[in-house]
Amino acid sequence: MKLFCCHMLFVIAIISCGIKTPQMDYSYTDQNNNSYYISETEIRYIPITPSESSSGVYSGGNKKNVSISKAQFSEISEKCDAIFNTPNLQTSQRRMMTSILRFSSSSESKKIILTPSEKRKELEHLLKELCSLK
Template identity: 50%
Template sequence: MRKFFKHSILFILTLLSLGILSCGAQKRGMMYLYSDQNNNRFQITASEIRYIPMTASESSSGQYNGGKKATVKITKETFNQISTLAEAVFASEGVTTQRRMLTAVLSLQNNGENRQVIATPSEERKRLEAVLRELIQ
């Protein structure tokens, strides 16, 4: 019995270290993907934000440029703030079923859970975008 217990503990510790089994509300596997109304993209994980701007050659006008690519390290507290703002966008009534002008797309990928919303202009979306823009400056 003692040997079984020892192997069980080792097995659980191995699963924890590999991230297969989580302890508490761990957000390591979470990634938010946000595409603003100009199709500038943000990839947000617990440790960084990657900004992938729209280029002139990708834009419909052939002229719009979203700026320079950026990767910014963030703290867990900042990620939690972004997560709270993103969840407010998911819960907002400012959503639609079709991607049209002035809409943005917010997605969450979390260990097999995938959610997506097409967000119309709203206060929730404005707050999320303001934080993201400030962080990539």
């Protein structure tokens, strides 16, 4: 009986390892066109270079890959979801001082263009803090 129970626990453990939760990720492009690609485990920061900037001199700094915890991803998700759920922060055209927020999962994807706001500022502050860009 003990052997049977151990065998069943082993089978359950193997089966549960094969069950994956849906991947979720976000991307955020700030008003300067610096991009943050956010997965459940890391943030990839891709800055704009002077040759890509409208002024020809602005630089967003250096590329970075930063590991994040589940709690940090959850905090980012909460801020992003609050932005997605606030329609008056959104606009239909990309203009100066706007930014872009995207979400994708195995079952859904969405993109919005954001006007300047306190919620956007909080998200940017968190992303910069996690990437040590201050």
